[in-house]
């Protein structure tokens with residue numbers, strides 16, 4: 170851009186021409202470059218360009234964003250509040266462009282800037298990694314669907330300064346690096362300091378030996394500062410809000426000590442206050458037990474409820490209307506303190522009586538359970554409540570006293586049942602059972618796939634399902650097709666729209682109309698080309714970012730998700746070793762060339778999961794170095810799995826690995842993303858994979874292994890050693906590991922894997938399923954050789970993925986749990 174253009178912009182600015190019209194986007198962009206960064210547009214960095222594009226898009230949506238809130242205040246519809254400790258958002262730029270429908274303009278105007286490398290501009294945006302995995306990504310998909318369905322909604326969470334750690338791989342080991350994603354100002358967020366809320370804390374925090382310790386007494390406050398992010402519904406009509414709370418200390422924090430000269434002490438207090446939202450806990454599926462996490466949950470709940478109540482009071486003066494105007498969804502038990510906090514607000518602030526407050530609380534709250542793993546069920550020491558929020562503890566005790574009376578009336582003399590159902594666990598230090606609190610204090614408890622909801626009802630919380638059968642329901646998860654198909658896979662999305670029109674974007678069931686096209690040879694050929702192009706793009710990206718070289722002519726087989734024993738990455742790599750051993754035994758066997766992609770982070774404290782990463786990397790290296798396997802099988806560990814990596818790898822994948830031990834994956838959502846991008850699934854009958862196979866027909870799926878019932882019933886007699894001793898391939902594969910074939914330089918490092926599999930009973934039953942897994946993999950390989958048959962199945966999978974849109978899931982929540990309707994913006 171020439172300086173004369175810049176001068177023109179300057180002139181416009183002087184004339185107060187910051188007016189808004191659909192023609193001024195380009196000028197907004199130029200103006201942001203010039204004035205936000207004070208650089209000439211042709212000298213700006215890609216990062217500065219990104220910020221300018223993002224800010225000009227924000228300009229574009231600002232008025233609609235205000236209008237959305239204004240409309241809700243005027244029409245006073247029932248509003249939905251989604252409380253979640255995690256929102257795994259990823260990048261926002263492409264998604265906002267797509268959902269605002271301004272792509273043509275961005276392409277023409279901004280990409281015509283000769284100094285702008287669009288791809289690089291997109292890449293400079295850091296992933297907002299405010300979540301661990303599926304649970305956080307679900308929250309992100311849900312708020313997008315809520316906005317697209319024009320449902321009045323706010324997402325509430327925390328503004329962690331450090332998101333999920335960045336994973337580097339060194340010598341095959343996972344290394345964790347801090348993810349300082351806010352190091353540069355985030356152009357999407359808008360802070361509203363005037364809507365800051367004050368949160369009472371009944372103790373003070375001190376640093377002792379580098380640990381944060383809560384010290385009783387000396388009650389203080391924390392400030393919750395709202396940072397809002399726009400949530401753009403597809404079509405750009407509704408712009409809802411994701412409100413993330415940042416912790417701060419009040420300006421008068423220990424003001425007395427300032428005057429008394431303890432200047433340093435006051436600054437330390439301030440730093441400690443701000444520590445509350447410093448970092449996301451990186452544990453997936455285990456409870457993080459630390460006091461700071463407890464304070465984070467308390468802080469998030471208090472800030473959000475204060476805000477919700479303030480919004481409610483803006484347009485309603487009768488507390489009895491609360492359940493008619495407010496629906497609060499608790500994403501897992503992390504925000505379950507909301508039960509006690511809402512009661513506190515209704516009792517202490519609104520001055521209602523207990524019974525009325527209780528009915529309103531139960532009528533307003535609803536709870537989603539996400540896991541069947543007992544170690545993930547949250548329990549908090551009574552002591553933490555005493556220290557931080559003693560009033561909430563009083564309320565929990567009173568809820569429990571009344572609830573126990575009900576239980577005794579209903580089941581007289583059944584003491585074991587009463588102690589199972591109590592909100593308080595008495596053994597080993599008193600603890601509050603957050604799932605029990607959430608179920609008792611809400612009108613709805615849902616699981617996230619049919620099998621999960623069934624197991625929840627019949628096994629995990631059977632006592633509660635018996636007492637409150639009407640509260641239990643299922644809402645099978647979904648993912649947003651805007652991000653996971655339309656934006657992530659432009660070629661396939663384009664082909665689909667050309668073939669059946671573009672109504673599928675907001676009505677994914679329409680994909681069924683692709684079914685007849687399985688018989689259309691030219692469609693199949695174009696479908697094949699989109700997959701091939703995606704594989705090439707991924708191979709190029711991988712080479713340029715990691716130096717690893719992969720061959721798009723091989724089958725791309727992906728298992729990308731958190732590393733966890735129940736997800737069984739170990740089963741996958743054991744199968745790879747079986748294949749490798751077959752090649753070593755007889756190099757002449759037919760084996761379609763395959764690239765096995767793994768990606769995923771392990772919780773930093775989860776030693777076995779980290780060792781599995783090391784095993785995967787070591788197996789990969791040995792296979793690469795051995796001429797017998799080179800070019801035939803390859804193992805690639807893609808570092809730092811996040812939303813952006815998923816968006817690249819999923820469209821390029823032929824085979825989706827969904828191989829959890831049956832009964833342990835609540836739903837899965839990765840499975841759905843792969844299905845809508847035309848991968849074939851090899852998987853167990855677990856989570857939503859069961860429903861995916863139902864939709865497409867089992868003949869289009871590659872299901873194997875024990876089902877959930879068989880897993881449960883064979884536990885008593887299951888013997889991993891039997892498999893080791895009686896299955897030659899299993900034994901050979903394991904012996905390669907145990908004899909340090911993959912760890913020549915570090916002998917013995919994989920001993921914990923042997924112990925887990927052979928000495929400690931192989932809890933997740935890898936060896937039970939290895940044979941049927943290998944057989945099913947063989948069938949997949951054979952089918953791949955018949956390229957036409959393969960593509961037909963892939964098309965059927967895409968065509969039958971409609972159920973797994975989060976639009977469908979949200980429509981079900983709205984109709985069956987929230988009783989919420991759309992409120993369109995004029």
Ligand SMILES: *Cc1c(COP(=O)(O)O)cnc(C)c1O
Pocket residue numbers: 257301302303306729730731810811812815836837838839840842
């Ligand atoms: C979808 C997604 C997940 C969840 O994957 P599962 O296979 O369902 O466990 C986790 N992380 C990221 C980055 C995702 O996009």
